[in-house]
Amino acid sequence: MDKVSLNRELEHYIAHMPSMPSTVVKVIELANDPHTSPTDLNRVISMDPVLMGNVLKLVNSSYYGLPEKITSLVHAIIMLGINTVKNLALSSAVLAIMNRKNEKSAIDLDQFWIHSLSSGVICKLIARLRGIPAKQQEEYMIAGLLHDIGKLPLSAIMPDVYRRVIDLSLEEKRPLFQLEKQYLDITHMDVGAMVIRFWKLPDELVDVTLWHHDPAGYDGRFQEYVYSAHVADFYSIRCRQGDAGNCWFEDIPQKVWDYLGLRPEQMEAMTNEANHEIENAKVFLKLVSGEGL
Amino acid sequence: MKVRLWGVRGSIPSPGPDTVKYGGNTSCIELRFGEKRRLIIIDAGSGLRVLSDHLMTHDIKNGPIEADLFLTHTHWDHILGFPFFVPIYIPGTKLRIWGPPTHEEESLDKVMAYQLSYRYFPVRHEELAAKIEYHNIQEGRYDLGDGIIMKTKLLNHPILVLGYRFEYHGRTFCTCYDHEPFYNLFPTDPKHPDYDPYSAEEGEAAAREENERVAKFFYGADVLLHDAQYTIEEYRASKIGWGHSAYEHAINAAHRARVKKLVLFHHDINRTDAEIDRFEEHYRGLISGKSEMQVEMAREGMEFDLS
Numbered sequence: 001m002d003k004v005s006l007n008r009e010l011e012h013y014i015a016h017m018p019s020m021p022s023t024v025v026k027v028i029e030l031a032n033d034p035h036t037s038p039t040d041l042n043r044v045i046s047m048d049p050v051l052m053g054n055v056l057k058l059v060n061s062s063y064y065g066l067p068e069k070i071t072s073l074v075h076a077i078i079m080l081g082i083n084t085v086k087n088l089a090l091s092s093a094v095l096a097i098m099n100r101k102n103e104k105s106a107i108d109l110d111q112f113w114i115h116s117l118s119s120g121v122i123c124k125l126i127a128r129l130r131g132i133p134a135k136q137q138e139e140y141m142i143a144g145l146l147h148d149i150g151k152l153p154l155s156a157i158m159p160d161v162y163r164r165v166i167d168l169s170l171e172e173k174r175p176l177f178q179l180e181k182q183y184l185d186i187t188h189m190d191v192g193a194m195v196i197r198f199w200k201l202p203d204e205l206v207d208v209t210l211w212h213h214d215p216a217g218y219d220g221r222f223q224e225y226v227y228s229a230h231v232a233d234f235y236s237i238r239c240r241q242g243d244a245g246n247c248w249f250e251d252i253p254q255k256v257w258d259y260l261g262l263r264p265e266q267m268e269a270m271t272n273e274a275n276h277e278i279e280n281a282k283v284f285l286k287l288v289s290g291e292g293l
Numbered sequence: 294m295k296v297r298l299w300g301v302r303g304s305i306p307s308p309g310p311d312t313v314k315y316g317g318n319t320s321c322i323e324l325r326f327g328e329k330r331r332l333i334i335i336d337a338g339s340g341l342r343v344l345s346d347h348l349m350t351h352d353i354k355n356g357p358i359e360a361d362l363f364l365t366h367t368h369w370d371h372i373l374g375f376p377f378f379v380p381i382y383i384p385g386t387k388l389r390i391w392g393p394p395t396h397e398e399e400s401l402d403k404v405m406a407y408q409l410s411y412r413y414f415p416v417r418h419e420e421l422a423a424k425i426e427y428h429n430i431q432e433g434r435y436d437l438g439d440g441i442i443m444k445t446k447l448l449n450h451p452i453l454v455l456g457y458r459f460e461y462h463g464r465t466f467c468t469c470y471d472h473e474p475f476y477n478l479f480p481t482d483p484k485h486p487d488y489d490p491y492s493a494e495e496g497e498a499a500a501r502e503e504n505e506r507v508a509k510f511f512y513g514a515d516v517l518l519h520d521a522q523y524t525i526e527e528y529r530a531s532k533i534g535w536g537h538s539a540y541e542h543a544i545n546a547a548h549r550a551r552v553k554k555l556v557l558f559h560h561d562i563n564r565t566d567a568e569i570d571r572f573e574e575h576y577r578g579l580i581s582g583k584s585e586m587q588v589e590m591a592r593e594g595m596e597f598d599l600s
Binding site: 037038039040042058061062064074075077080081082083087088134 | 431447450453475476477478495498500
């Protein structure tokens, strides 16, 4: 596929991105409930990178002349109202149902969802440990949740080629982004930044998608976000929560640990908590029954 | 700037013996600017039909009608007068229609054209003789020429709704209807099963910030037309989340924003003339001595001279 048609396909896909199959059942249940609880709506959106992106896109659209971008989902739900948010979530879920029937995907979307959520939770926990105020912790959650978002368009647009690239990464024991660069001449970081820009999300999230594999090379002003997402991604892979196609990861640079004021031994508690949250999320989303947990 | 109200009722036209004094037509406001009497209309509720008759009697003899029509939103009661606005069938009419698109990014011209499709009306939008331009607008400030500055604010309603603020020669007329104060949707009672301290606090802050932005939008208006569909008891009993305000909300917010004259607008369909009279006296009594703000109930034919 040449560069121009690839870009066109990417843009089209990004404008109509389906939500995660894992959240579909819950979204439909909430959309059909005339007394939907805002807390449940908030919860299901905050665990789906696409739903989260779509809601924040609407609230940050130029309709609202906001002085600064909003990254708080609670704030967005209050501004837009329950019904608007429900309809928005439902339309993404409908796309997910249609996609499940018609389209191939190079990555397992349920595993991708778990990796995203686990990275989001760990990223938030890093912020909490560092004493970041509660309001900002949500931004860290979003940073972790969305860091790999660029893989979804690649996986859907070129399922066979992208699957082959993922397999090569496993065979050659090299990070996935290096093979993306080599074989596709575009990485999931580039595509991720396209998605974040399309959703009109703040600049720190653009940098997170672009630089989460190269914190040492990053010289922008959002180190806290980029570094936290990098560490969260690393530990999410290491604790084998989910799979977004990448299993090979270079060591976290010392300057990242130093900057964040963290030590590797503090991470175990966080990955345990992330595991626990994912199990809770599965019960909430009715992916498993609540018994025995 | 001169303002005249042609429709003040909410939801659906409500003619009958109980609505004779205040009127049963839905939203339509005529604004005139300067010596040229430049015509600006806000909303195309059933009041637009009566304004149309007026224009056909008094204005058309001076030449074709040229107007800007600002739609607050496209719920039925705000557009149902449009097909009965006679100038749209007359060649030479120039109409610029402004309003918000939908959340789904459907543009205003498409939404308006649905109404003039065969299944709803015998004349199709493509068949209209007038020259009509559509402008999708959002929150912001617009220079309309002739010294007229218009500012817009998105309000709290189940779809995108704009409030309009017109500033002309130092005087200000403002609308804020089909609006409910923003409120925290998340439980704040720690005993509630869904209670989450972060959401509770963030929700309170978000609602407060959004209400402050609305208040800033109508701050200091000479005349503010504000939604007042319910009493606070009606609102609390069953109307929370419907996108409309109680009298108490409007009066308190307008007083705090140093509005000079508050006109309570978008009367409930079941509100009788007698009730509105009684409420006017009641609420004026409540604020008497506490606020210098004048409070009036919107009535068809009511005029404001802001010159």
